[in-house]
Amino acid sequence: MAEPSIIVVGAGPAGFRAAQTLADAGLRPIVMDEARRAGGQIYRRQPEGFTRSHQDLYGTEANRARSVHDGFDALLPHIDYRSDTLVWHLSDGQAWTLGPDGHRSTPYDALLLCTGATDRVMPVKGWHHAGTYSLGAAQIALKAQACAIGSRVVFLGSGPLLYLVAAQYAKAGANVAAVLDTSPFSARIAALPNLLCQPAVLWNGIALTRDIKKAGIPVLYGVTPVEVVGNPETGVGSLRFRASDGTEQDIDCDAIGMGHHLRPEAQLADLARCDFAFEALTRQWLPVQDSDGRSSVDGVYLAGDGARISGARSAEVSGRLAALAVLKDLGFPVDSADLTHLRSAKARYGRFARGLAQAFPWPSEQAKALPDETIVCRCEAVTAGTLRETVREAGAREANRAKALSRVGMGRCQGRYCGLAAAEIIAAEAGVPLESVGRLRNAAPVKPIAIGTARTSGE
Amino acid sequence: MTSPIRSDILIIGGGIMGCASAFFLRRRGISVNLLETDLVGRQASGTNFGNVRRQGRPLYQLPLANRSIAIWRQAQALLGTDIEYLQRGHMRVSYRNRPEIAGDMERYAAEAAQFDLDLEMISGNALRARFPFLGPEVLAASLSPDCGHANPRLTGPAFARAAERAGAGVHEMCKAVSAAKVGDDFLVTTQDGREFRAPILLITAGAWAKRFVEAFGETAPLTSRGPNMCVTEPLPYAIGPSIGVATPETMESVYFRQVERGNLVIGGSIQNPTFPDEYRVYVKPENSIGQWQQMQRLIPAIGKLNILRTWSGIESYLPDHQPVLGPSAAVSGLYYAFGFSGAGFQLGPGVGETMAELIGTGATDIDLTAYRIDRFSSE
CATH class of the missing domain: 1.10.10.1100 (BFD-like [2Fe-2S]-binding domain)
Structure with missing residues (x-):
């Protein structure tokens, strides 16, 4: 039998571990990634020529980021890596990509979707004013370009990213006016039993909040945003909100980073025609998967935050597990002890993720x-x-x-x-x-693509 | 068992044909129930390009198209909602490597004039001056100033809601699973177990019509295909008419229109395979890419514009590209309006009014000979 064609979409922690697991089994997976440099979002690498240290960029997660980056670089001789390549459609067992060399279609026997997440955002009146960013975008500006989104920034929303980005901004010397959390502090207490299954991660989160407060930045819980006050000429001017005691307050700022935890980027799973199911806890539709990451469609596998928001550590586990599922389904030998170990780790992270969803509910x-x-x-x-x-x-x-x-x-x-x-x-x-x-049906292209990318013959 | 739900007329299929028929039947005071498997106007009616064009239709279709255009012009007042009808022209262009098409367009213009369709032939410097964005391959154009375009997503539902307000029963998510004539009445059973009864039955079920046609002992060689559609990001509104390439080559036959919001809606080239049983159709990426290549021939400067979304829907086709329209040849009280072969959107309102007239009065001035169902029975 010819070597099977296995495509991994995404080169974040899930995609990296999936590709590594496949390469370890002697296969040569194709890794397609939209970014120029591998690493994904949370471990996003700075562009070539930038020299900040891993410690500066990733804080407590520096070692993990380094292991993903170095591990991926070591993997390069063993994989077909296609960076700067957008998978914009799936059709007839082929991935349709737009990369540096234009349009291309690649057939696959197995497709591992490790497509990551974006911010889940609840609108606020006035959030269309210039200077309103998602938390993820605020973090990318800092990590990739060493830029802050404004000279006086308010972070608004809920979820671990709210505190991570605020702490990173404070550490980088940006002026953070406040951290406004829409979730009540009591939700965190109620979530403790689930959160305690990952004490180290929980401790990191607590430490972040401590760092923010130590830097003199007010942290308010149970906040209800009222309006981003601004105008078309000068953008964001202030944020009006109702504090947990019911008083209405205005806080001056010229930029707002907002987000309410994350949502999976599941468009490709939809284009692959995977079944989705409604999850009451997070109030969203997620692609259906078995314990190892098999979707409802033969040959299509799901891992990482693109399937279910569980964080970067969990993504490494689910990436490996989904790759083992691919190997098993293609008839390669798989160590059942590995499977058992990874499944229980994935379940533990799943429990922690439920704790996070309880602690930082979508408002x-x-x-x-x-x-x-x-x-x-x-x-x-x-x-x-x-x-x-x-x-x-x-x-x-x-x-x-x-x-x-x-x-x-x-x-x-x-x-x-x-x-x-x-x-x-x-x-x-x-x-x-x-x-x-229900949910919005996804249609190709997954991201906007220019008409001119379709070259006529002879060009 | 609950008793059957009765009305004067029962309509199977909630596309623009069924919804417009229901609307005009209610205006004649006739009681109507309309059954729709999904939501009204979702397939061919909601996903088509949105051309409201008379130009290019066979001459014998023009009386029906003319009846329709009169309704389009007063649609907003009639329906009580804006369906984004813009009467800003429709233009067909021909390429230099097919000079015979320019001649065909001139001949068509001469013949169409007797049906009140005034076409302006433009070429050379005049064409460049008025439409400077057209590519160098474009040779000549035929402009119909009083054709236009509208929003298909809004039109079917607008007719349905107006029909409802006028007293029609519009039953969505209500799939007809069997239809039979029992005594003087048609009896239609739906998937949810309800029974609908009426002395007259109108089938406007598009690509799903065949099952009902055959249940009444007739035949229509109906097939289905999905249009190849996409939309760009918005740019300043500047282009009034919808513009398409006149060519015998399917691959080349792209067309576009700009909506007032600014986006270009693009259609044409190779169509997509359909899955009517699953109610789904999937856009093939190779068809999109082919269409985008062709669009760059028509408008070379379009290359930098981003495509936001592609889509398709299920359209029904008949071999001669003409619909079945009119009474059954086999069963009294049974009427058909389906198989519009990718060219039904403009006709929809006119078909609705004509069917209501035919059913309500027993006759219509529109000659329906070309659309008889028994034209297929000898094949």
Whole structure:
């Protein structure tokens, strides 16, 4: 039998460990990654020529980042690595890519999707003003380019990334005006039993908060954002919010980094026609997988945050496990002790992830309370009011129908950033459970691509 | 067992044909129930390009298209909602390597004039001056100033909601699983176990019509394909008419329009395979790439523009590219309107009004001879 064609999409911690596991078995996987340099997002590498140390860039995770980076570099002779390559469609058992050499299609026997995550964002009135970034974008500006998003920054939202980015900004010397957490502190206490299954990670999180407070940055819990106050000429001017005691306050800032934990980038799983299921805890649809990362589609495997938000450490485990599942399904010998060990590690991380979801809940009630004039879909400037009217007047009860009638999710991001909030608004207005609203269907291309990338013959 | 739900007319299929028919039947005071498997206007009606064009249709289709255009022009008032109809022209262009097409367009313009379709032939410097973005391969153009385009995503649902407000029963997520004539009535059972009964049945089920046609002992060689569609990011609004390439070569036959929001909607070239039983169609990437290559022939400067999304839907086709439209040849009280072969959007309102007239009065001025179902029975 010819060597099977195995494609790993993504070169973050999950993709790296998957590729390494396959290479260890004597195979030569193809690793396709959208970024110029491997490492993924949380261990994103600075561009060539930048000289900050791993310790400066990744703090407590410096050793892990180094092991992913060095490990990937050591793997290069054993894999077919295609960087700067976007997988924009899957069709007829082939991955369609756009890379430095243009369009290409590559057939696969097995496809491992390690596509990572982006911020999950709850809109706030005025968040369209220039200077409002996602937490992930704020972190990329710092890690990749050594830039802060503003000269006086407020971080708003919830989730571990809120504290990580704020601490990184403070450490880099940026002016952080406040950290405003929408989740109540009590949620963290309730989540403790699950969080205690990863004491080291939990301790890192506590230490981050301590560092932020030590730097003199106010940290407020149970905050309800009211409005990003700004104007079209000068962008963000302040953030108005309601503190947990009910008082309304304004805090001056020229930039806001916001996000409410993360969401999987599962577009390729959808284009691969994988089944999705609704997860009540996180109030979102996730691709269905078995304990090892097999999707509902033969030959398609899922690992890392692209399947379920569990963090970078977990991604290394689920990446290895999914690669073992590939090997097993292709008839290669697999050590059952390895499988058992990885499965139990993955389950432990899964429990921790549930703890995080409990501690930093998605503030779904905010969607219901958004003023009508709030822009929900920033790409297409669709307001909450328009969306609600679509539900009320045109009878839209389902996400894709609301999209068709209102344009929500039809812009450059294709609903990646507004889809989950839009679904909450539709459900609240229609008075139906979120689950029945469904999810936006994904369509190619996964990211916008220029018409001119399609070269005519002879060029 | 609950008793059957009765109406004067029962319609199977909630695309633009079914929804417009329901709307115009209600305006005649006739009671209607419409059954739709999914949500109204989701497949061919909602995913097509959105051309509201008369130009290029066979001459014998023009009376029906003219009836339709009159409705399009007053659609907003009629439906009480904006379906983004823009009457800013429709233009066909021909390439230099097919000079015969320019001649065909001129002949068509001469003949179409008798059907009130005024076409302006443009070429050379005049064409460059008015449409400077067209590529050097473009030789000549035929512009129909009073054609235009509209938003297909909005149009089917707009007719359905207007029909509902006028008293029609529009039943979505309600799949008809069997249809039969029992005595003087048609009896239709739906997947959720309900029974609908009416003395007249209209089949507007597009690619899914065949099952019902055959249940009544007739035949139509219906096939289905999915249009090859995409949309770009927005740019300042500047292009009024929708513009397409006139060519016998499917690969070359791309077209585009700019919506007021600024995006270019692009269609044409090779179509996609469909899966009507699963209610799905998937855009093939090779078809998208081929279309984008062709678009750069039509507009060389388009290369930097980003594509945001591709899509398709399930359209029904008949071998002669004409619909089946009119009464059944076998069963009294049974009517058909399906198989519009990728060219039904503009006709939709006119078909709705014509079917309502035919059913309501027993006759219509529109000559339906070319669309008879029994044209296939001798094959």
